[in-house]
Amino acid sequence: MAALSIEGVSKFFGEHAAVDGLSLTVEPGEFVALLGPSGCGKTTMLRLLAGFEEASRGEIRLGETLLASPGHHLPPEQRHMAMVFQSYALWPHMSVADNVGYPLKLRKVRGAAYHERVQRALSLVALEAYASRTPQELSGGQRQRVALARCLVVDPEVVLLDEPLANLDRHLRAAMEQSFRDFHRRARATMVYVTHDQSEAMALADRIAVMRDGRLVQWATPETLYREPRNQWVAGFIGQGSELQIATGAPGQRLDEAALMQGLNAPLTSRTQPVLVRPEHVRVSAETPTARHLTARVEHQTFRGERFELHLRLAHGAALMAYHPHALDVGQTVALTLSEGWCLERD
Template sequence: MSAAAAAPALAGRPGRGVGHALELRGLSKRYGSFTAVDAVSLGIERGQFLTLLGPSGSGKTTILMAIAGFVAPSEGAVLLDGRDITALPPERRDFGMVFQGYALFPHMTVAENVAFPLRVRRLSRAEREAKVRAALDLVQLDRFAERRPAQLSGGQQQRVALARALVFDPDLLLLDEPLSALDKKLRAELQDELKALHRRVGRTFVNVTHDQEEALSLSDQVAILNHGRLVQMGAPEALYERPRTRFVADFLGTSNFLRGQVEAAGGGEMQLRAGETRLRQAGGDLPPGATALLSLRPEKIALLGAGEAAANQVTGSIAAWAYLGAGFSLTVRTSDLGALRVALPAWRAPIAPSEGLPVRLGWAADAAVPVLEDGDAA
């Protein structure tokens, strides 16, 4: 059976939103005096892929468990298509779940593992067999139906867990760091497969991870959490290109932080001073005399050759460098801006990096983004 043939049994139509809309309203969870989740409100449209992203202890797993029904919120509500399901027990929520450790039954075959949710729901044998075949074909494991989990690779076991979570057509699919146990290369491959699977089935996915690349690669929307609070939520590109706070800019990728005093503002641009260095910054509306904090991504800084100019220019010397295959990571020491991280493509690089080498750096007026200190965030 082909993936196309399996589609009627499990897959939705991309863009038609066969999944369900999810909303959290003022969700909080306290354990004694400790607040794990602090008044989180967010919504995701049906059929979208949402990732809850944050460092350890940020509250993302607690939120996922509250959505699943395994954790009772101290305050707030969980709504599915506008219906309050906060008090509904887990077994009545009809959500699929994939855990970090797969949680497969070692004594069962692949087919028996996938069929387990259907047996619990007392489907007939014929219905079970048809749905299991469709689910295994969807994750490209139909040839492994009679094998045991121990006979499979980590990536194959993860796909079995996905098939088991999808086989009963769940309203939502919840993923608790499903790729974290895999090595980097296999994790990248499974990210592509998971994204394609989401498109095929059309269900609403909610994923938890601390891996920034995974969040950017997979998601329609990313909710960034810190200390139990929702810091910023949006499309991956918007979060990366336009972080609102220093925490978001620093956690999602790598960033340089430039601090300067506003000398003039107008015409959609600020003129800043950092020591003896003058900076031009597009955007921002701070008054003269205020201190501005800018986030500047390493890949947006160029090495300037003789005669080349840029809106912002600074000289320095290479303090450290590393070859990363596709590029070089440079740490350039400057007098007024401190150490700047620079990402330099390795293919036809204009220099051969070496410690102490003098360089001139430049970037456009709109390359950096004004951000708030974390304590100033709304």
């Protein structure tokens, strides 16, 4: 297996840059996600990797093999990659086994080798018992696994996945996340997964490339993206939290309770540093506030099953989200302490 290298890749459609100078390296066997809102360029980047689009600038390499550069374009069938589409793209008149084996037939693989590879691919997605069924007899999740098996039957070095869970309901999507983790562990292929759903990306990927307007904004592990988002936009896109303005700290710095309190108690005109406070770092108490507390009013709350999600308003007007095990009264004044915050770059 080889690393997948993307160096300064851009794709223009007329004057519009759908992908703008993107660079990153995917390690062999890694599961990475391209994450961002609609129109950010993530699907275009996937199509550039697959060879369905030609790069306007930059280079794409798989190990030592140059896949794409201006003036050089290796066709999709020579890239040792396979792609799973959002629509599954299964032949309705073929059995599951025939759908899985179709890429082998195109490569003129026949006989025992054909049947062995089809059975091996079906076993990787736990569908051996469904080999003779047609796609119409399967659930949405099973059809998705057939599409995965069809990818694996050709032993690709890289599997590309274009929003593969978008057509499934919420319950089935959660179940399929575990199927994808198991699939990646068994297949050991490098996987590049496009999604606009941050919870999917956070649950599945080893690393995530967060994209906006065709550009790479941050390339990091899920934990780093959550705990240390680079700027205000990423902080708002990944997870829940509140942005406050304080008078201390610098981008990339983590502040403790004392520093936060000092920065929040400064005059409003000196509070120019944005800081992210996650809800789990807000401690709410119904006790009488003291000098070491902030005060806030409960504006509304949402029951989330295991906890209540509180939406609070600080005395100086800023909004703050917190978690609490019990319901509070709307309009109630509560005492707060903030255990930590992460200083952000401005957008």
